[in-house]
Amino acid sequence: MTLVEAVHETHGATFVERGGTRVADHYGRPETAHRAVRNVAGVTEMAYGVLTITGEDRIEFVDNAVTNRVPAEDGRGCYALLLDPQGRIETDLYIYTTTDRLLVFTPPDRAEAVASEWSEKTFIQDVDIENATESFGVFGVHGAQATEKVASVLTNATPSESHLSFVRGSIDEAGVTVIRGDGLAGEEGYEVVCAADVAESVFDALINNGLNAAPFGVRTWESLTLEAGTPLFDTELRGEIPNVLGLRNALDFEKGCYVGQEVVSRVENRGQPSRRLVGLACEALPDPGAAVFAGDSTVGEVTRAVESPTRDEPLALALVEFDLDTDGLTVRIDGEERTARVEPLPFVEGSDRSARLPTYE
The missing domain is CATH 2.40.30.110 (Aminomethyltransferase beta-barrel domains)
Known part of the structure; x- marks a missing residue:
């Protein structure tokens, strides 16, 4: 369920289920919100499952499970996939590295399955995996002026210019992590991560403080991402082979892609689909x-x-x-x-x- 349902309701939201999660569908005029993002900025609650991975062997463990290199340095992230033994996409993931843990974003209906599967495969490695979805709020800020919007409310930090990198600061006196997104809506974008207990105040500040920003729901997200040519998990990615989708940003071709104890051939994912x-x-x-x-x-x-x-x-x-x-x-x-x-x-x-x-x- 959305963490900020009451705030959504004050803006006139209607709701819909996505991946087993209740999220804002739209606020009465999804096309108007769409144009607001294209021209200025908009704010949405992102429907993610969230895992936290701790332990000395966390980077090595996750790196061996996914299709991309997990960065070792604090403040960096990557986009990656989990594949089945036939090389088909089971889950897409965003993985962010901090000094003491990895923060992993999954589709909302995949967090528990991934946490359970990985927990069964840690063996003697020092790795602890927790489904922490209910502990975090994650809000997307997207638009032609998204950088200016975030800068207008963020204190003690400057928004990062590099995709999938992040800084730590404050919004409305609440501690936040601000991640530079990878352009899925075809516009500059950021994701603002905060503790669940301050989610309402952070979401309210993103909409009402600083530069104007319109709230928008998943209907507008789907139209923005389609115009941008972005394949999404539920409609394009699930069950497909990555090269069919031309999804090269999720693959490091210099490493083997480990799926459980199987290794998916690099050639299989590089040949003509x-x-x-x-x-x-x-x-x-x-x-x-x-x-x-x-x-x-x-x-x-x-x-x-x-x-x-x-x-x-x-x-x-x-x-x-x-x-x-x-x-x-x-x-x-x-x-x-x-x-x-x-x-x-x-x-x-x-x-x-x-x-x-x-x-x-």
């Missing part, structure tokens, strides 16, 4: 799972679609055959074949670029 993720501008709004056709042949399916507030037209992400000739595509919408054209990602250029933009060799 059978499918790729593309952007479609559509004649009408398709449903997730809608078939994509080239002539009479099914060549893929839509993973997510929105009515774009910035472009004022239906946009979609779709997984299609890798070597597909993209001329003359259609998408089945309400039982009819409707025209769709492939467009380069991102659909919208903002103040930052998503680190998850599909990249294929």
Whole structure:
């Protein structure tokens, strides 16, 4: 459940379930909030599961489990994946290193499973894993003026300019950690982490103090990230092989990718995939799972679609055959074949670029 439901309600929020967690869906005008982020800044409560990893062997243990290098230095982080023995994505993760622990953000419905799985594999290593989701509030600040927004309320620190790095300071006299995000909304972005008992005051300060910022919910987050060309866990990543998604920022190709006691071959994740993720501008709004056709042949399916507030037209992400000739595509919408054209990602250029933009060799 959201930590700041009462504050959401004062702003007129409606709620929805995501990953078993009750989160703010929107505040009455999601398109207006979307445009506020593109032009100035917005604030949202992030739906993460949170793990804390302590013990002398914590970095080595997590590094051996995930697809990317876990940084050793305080104040740095990485984006990484957990894969199954077939190389498919089980979980995506953000991992941040402090002097005495790792802070790991997971999709909300994956925190307990990851904590349980890892706890069974520590063997004689000095590692302690705790599901600390209820101990932390995490708020996203995104927008063309997100840096100015954060700077206007943050004391005793200056927002970091490097992606996935963080500083410690205060907001409204509450201690916070401020992480520079990786551009998932296509705009400058930060995540503000605080203790659960000060979450309401921090969220209120982010909205009302300093530079103006509009509250927004997951509906706006989904439209922002689609315009930015960002694949999300529940709609694009879960169960896929990373190279199908062009998800190169999560992989360190100089290391083996350990999954339990299995090692997933680096070659398997570097070769040409059978499918790729593309952007479609559509004649009408398709449903997730809608078939994509080239002539009479099914060549893929839509993973997510929105009515774009910035472009004022239906946009979609779709997984299609890798070597597909993209001329003359259609998408089945309400039982009819409707025209769709492939467009380069991102659909919208903002103040930052998503680190998850599909990249294929």
